[in-house]
Amino acid sequence: xxxNLSEEQRLFKDxxxxxxxxxxxxxxxxxxxxxxxxxxxxxxxxxxxxxxxGLPFSETEGGFGGGAVETxxxxxxxxxxxxxxxxxxxxxxxxxxxxxxxSDAQKAKFIPAITEGNVKLAFAYAEPxxxxxxxxxxxxxxxxxxxxVLNGTKSLVLHGEAADKIIVSARTAGDPRxxxxxxxxxxxxxxxxxxxxxxxxxxxLRAADITLENVRVNAAGVIGDAAGxxxxxxxxADEASAALCAEAVGCLAEMLATTLDYLKMRKQFGTxxxxxxxxxxxxxxxxxxxxxxxxxxxxxxxxxxxxxxRIRERAISAAKAQIGQSVKTLGRQAIQLHGGIGMTMxxxxxxxxxxxxxxxxLFGDVDYHLSxxxxxxxxxxxxxxEQAN
Amino acid sequence: xxxxxxxDELAFRDEVRAFCRSALPTDIRDKLxxxxxxxxxDKVRWTRIxxxxxxxxxxxxxxxxxxxWSPVKQHIFSEEVSQTPAPEPAGSGINLVGPVIYTxxxxxxxxxxxxxxxxxxxxWCEGFSEPDAGSDLASLKxxxxxxxxxxxxxxxxxxxxxxxxxxxxxCLVRTxxxxxxxxxxxxxxxxxKTPGVTVRPIQLFDGYHEVCEVFFDDVRVPLENxxxxxxxxxxxxxxxxxxxxxxxxxxxxxxxxxxRIKELASHTKVSGDLLINRPDFRKKVAxxxxxxxxxxxxxxxxxxxxxxxxxxxxxxxxxILKIKGSEIxxxxxxxxxxxxxxxxxxxxxxxxxxxxxxSIGPEWAGPIAPAYFNGRKVPxxxxxxxxxxxxxxxxxxxxxxxxx
Numbered sequence: 001x002x003x004n005l006s007e008e009q010r011l012f013k014d015x016x017x018x019x020x021x022x023x024x025x026x027x028x029x030x031x032x033x034x035x036x037x038x039x040x041x042x043x044x045x046x047x048x049x050x051x052x053x054g055l056p057f058s059e060t061e062g063g064f065g066g067g068a069v070e071t072x073x074x075x076x077x078x079x080x081x082x083x084x085x086x087x088x089x090x091x092x093x094x095x096x097x098x099x100x101x102x103s104d105a106q107k108a109k110f111i112p113a114i115t116e117g118n119v120k121l122a123f124a125y126a127e128p129x130x131x132x133x134x135x136x137x138x139x140x141x142x143x144x145x146x147x148x149v150l151n152g153t154k155s156l157v158l159h160g161e162a163a164d165k166i167i168v169s170a171r172t173a174g175d176p177r178x179x180x181x182x183x184x185x186x187x188x189x190x191x192x193x194x195x196x197x198x199x200x201x202x203x204x205l206r207a208a209d210i211t212l213e214n215v216r217v218n219a220a221g222v223i224g225d226a227a228g229x230x231x232x233x234x235x236x237a238d239e240a241s242a243a244l245c246a247e248a249v250g251c252l253a254e255m256l257a258t259t260l261d262y263l264k265m266r267k268q269f270g271t272x273x274x275x276x277x278x279x280x281x282x283x284x285x286x287x288x289x290x291x292x293x294x295x296x297x298x299x300x301x302x303x304x305x306x307x308x309x310r311i312r313e314r315a316i317s318a319a320k321a322q323i324g325q326s327v328k329t330l331g332r333q334a335i336q337l338h339g340g341i342g343m344t345m346x347x348x349x350x351x352x353x354x355x356x357x358x359x360x361x362l363f364g365d366v367d368y369h370l371s372x373x374x375x376x377x378x379x380x381x382x383x384x385x386e387q388a389n
Numbered sequence: 390x391x392x393x394x395x396x397d398e399l400a401f402r403d404e405v406r407a408f409c410r411s412a413l414p415t416d417i418r419d420k421l422x423x424x425x426x427x428x429x430x431d432k433v434r435w436t437r438i439x440x441x442x443x444x445x446x447x448x449x450x451x452x453x454x455x456x457x458w459s460p461v462k463q464h465i466f467s468e469e470v471s472q473t474p475a476p477e478p479a480g481s482g483i484n485l486v487g488p489v490i491y492t493x494x495x496x497x498x499x500x501x502x503x504x505x506x507x508x509x510x511x512x513w514c515e516g517f518s519e520p521d522a523g524s525d526l527a528s529l530k531x532x533x534x535x536x537x538x539x540x541x542x543x544x545x546x547x548x549x550x551x552x553x554x555x556x557x558x559x560c561l562v563r564t565x566x567x568x569x570x571x572x573x574x575x576x577x578x579x580x581x582k583t584p585g586v587t588v589r590p591i592q593l594f595d596g597y598h599e600v601c602e603v604f605f606d607d608v609r610v611p612l613e614n615x616x617x618x619x620x621x622x623x624x625x626x627x628x629x630x631x632x633x634x635x636x637x638x639x640x641x642x643x644x645x646x647x648x649r650i651k652e653l654a655s656h657t658k659v660s661g662d663l664l665i666n667r668p669d670f671r672k673k674v675a676x677x678x679x680x681x682x683x684x685x686x687x688x689x690x691x692x693x694x695x696x697x698x699x700x701x702x703x704x705x706x707x708x709i710l711k712i713k714g715s716e717i718x719x720x721x722x723x724x725x726x727x728x729x730x731x732x733x734x735x736x737x738x739x740x741x742x743x744x745x746x747x748s749i750g751p752e753w754a755g756p757i758a759p760a761y762f763n764g765r766k767v768p769x770x771x772x773x774x775x776x777x778x779x780x781x782x783x784x785x786x787x788x789x790x791x792x793x
Contacts, residue, residue, distance in 0.1 A: 001394050001689070009390070011653065032439075134784075277779070280782035280786075283782055283786050284777075284781040287785060288781075293683075296686060299683075303391035321676070370675050370676055373679070378674055378675050378678045379679070380644045381644065381651045382648040384648045
């Protein structure tokens with residue numbers, strides 16, 4: 001057992017933090033928000049230059065062979081800086097689908113392009129009725145003349161508006177909530193019959209609702225088994241959840257640091273408010289939440305690649321539930337300890353608060369994950385249940 | 390970074406597990422599974438079994454009878470012991486005063502006391518708290534005045550765990566009433582058989598006589614029973630309280646409790662259905678398990694980091710172990726109350742067990758409510774949650790208590 005970063009990983013972390021430290025102040029971020037699509041294309045190119053965009057892909061596929069730990073490092077740093085670029089959508093989500101499901105030809109076509117910053121992808125996994133059930137897919141894919149024709153509506157597609165290609169989950173067989181009979185299709189962002197309605201999210205990122213009307217995809221655009229792609233989706237969702245946990249940790253760490261600065265600087269009753277015990281204990285509570293979040297994220301990170309879906313899902317659900325709880329507890333205190341200034345648009349803390357709140361709603365909130373974990377038997381002493389039954 | 394134990398660590402875990410299972414007397418194991426308190430004799434028997442194996446004090450340096458296990462192996466060991474479930478090796482001697490003696494004591498003290506601690510020839514208790522010195526421990530008043538080659542001790546200690554069964558007490562006493570309160574304290578080892586010592590057990594509200602008051606009336610203590618320097622006892626006390634005790638999180642104990650909760654809930658019917666099959670109950674358990682997993686990982690982080698820290702430095706994350714640990718212990722005690730339901734009501738004493746009175750309700754029900762009551766102590770002892778938060782605020786977060 002070893003819970004420390006390797007020397008290489010530490011250097012990698014330092015590098016990213018330096019890059020963001022130099023280029024991603026809160027003022028920089030505000031500027032990037034005004035750019036086309038609401039993020040910085042030049043920062044995207046910088047990420048490509050330093051190898052972040054190719055991070056999780058193997059070297060033979062044209063990437064840099066990073067694992068879940070490297071993704072954790074990136075996401076935590078991105079959380080700290082509250083970055084706007086579609087890294088999660090392109091590299092973690094769509095990239096994850098490619099890694100687990102794509103053919104060699106598809107990988108050869110897209111992975112180097114992602115790595116070099118030349119193409120952005122999105123993953124349309126959700127639908128208006130699906131909430132957190134990734135198998136609740138009503139969008140239909142019908143086989144036609146050696147290709148496929150897609151009809152349906154995908155919603156909440158992260159960065160779907162700016163994506164060159166969109167990976168769409170669609171039903172090729174079975175009933176709307178079957179886990180079997182789901183396929184994944186690579187659709188061009190400008191394909192005839194595809195309409196995107198882009199909108200800002202609460203946390204100033206971008207998303208899109210997408211309608212597909214007789215959108216044609218040729219056979220080369222099918223990822224994996226056209227009727228058996230659900231295991232890919234669920235793996236990617238679990239990896240993505242671990243990545244989100246790491247991003248949340250970055251946000252929480254920054255929120256605690258900002259709050260501590262404020263407690264030491266802000267004076268009332270003639271003294272820094274950080275000298276008041278009632279506020280000190282709240283700060284201590286925030287610290288506890290942060291450390292618990294950090295710990296469970298390490299766990300999720302190390303379990304994210306687990307092949308046994310039952311073991312993996314338990315770990316991921318535990319992590320996402322803890323994070324969901326921590327972001328509420330820590331976030332609440334962070335705003336409260338700032339008082340009025342914490343409520344303003346011009347101050348950073350509220351933006352972090354919004355982002356972590358949205359993280360809780362991605363890929364399952366606390367309630368969803370506690371239910372899933374409970375249904376899977378929990379984390380400890382499962383044998384006691386089996387013995388009894 | 391790798392969460393998996395190495396082959397060597399796995400082999401070690403299996404060895405410890407096999408040993409604990411075969412060597413622990415069944416009566417002790419049954420008692421612990423049922424949630425009852427191990428007696429002094431139970432603890433002594435088990436510690437001596439471990440001592441035979443050379444495992445009574447694995448966290449001590451090899452030269453004093455400990456082991457050279459890595460922090461990870463130490464962690465594995467205590468996890469396996471508590472999940473057996475077996476008692477912790479006899480408490481205060483091994484965990485508290487032993488390390489003070491081998492770190493700050495004289496050669497004579499080491500030679501005399503350490504082997505006796507390992508073999509539990511002496512049972513130790515901690516004499517820190519006083520009626521007017523709880524969280525404000527440094528304001529303690531028990532006086533020790535030099536008289537020739539003795540100190541004469543007068544005063545009172547309280548909340549002294551199992552002093553009624555103890556042979557020795559390690560005490561913080563005031564040797565200098567002037568100046569800063571932290572700087573006039575000394576650390577004495579006092580034989581409880583010394584004339585002038587009176588021990589009066591206090592019954593806690595769960596019915597158990599777990600702690601005592603200890604009165605000192607002109608008790609003569611040889612100077613050579615002082616550990617370290619006169620008036621520097623506060624440093625040694627801080628050493629005791631902060632001795633990197635990751636086991637304070639009680640992760641193994643809580644895991645065993647979760648297992649027990651699931652087992653009992655698998656036998657308990659609620660409105661015609663097994664409790665374990667009720668999604669709302671399972672979800673409540675899962676919520677505690679999540680926190681416990683996070684705490685276990687925090688503990689492992691502290692363990693993994695401990696070899697890299699400078700001596701006496703503490704991992705900031707370690708400060709949360711006690712607070713979170715006690716929260717979880719109370720949550721599991723509450724879950725057990727949920728399981729037992731109405732049969733929490735009958736009070737069945739340790740005497741009833743001894744006389745093998747038939748139990749009222751399920752045979753496992755008796756100790757659950759007392760354990761829940763008893764669990765309220767955890768956020769109070771060894772630095773209350775509030776004191777722990779003060780420490781986090783000051784030491785970790787850099788928030789000062791006075792205006793700058």
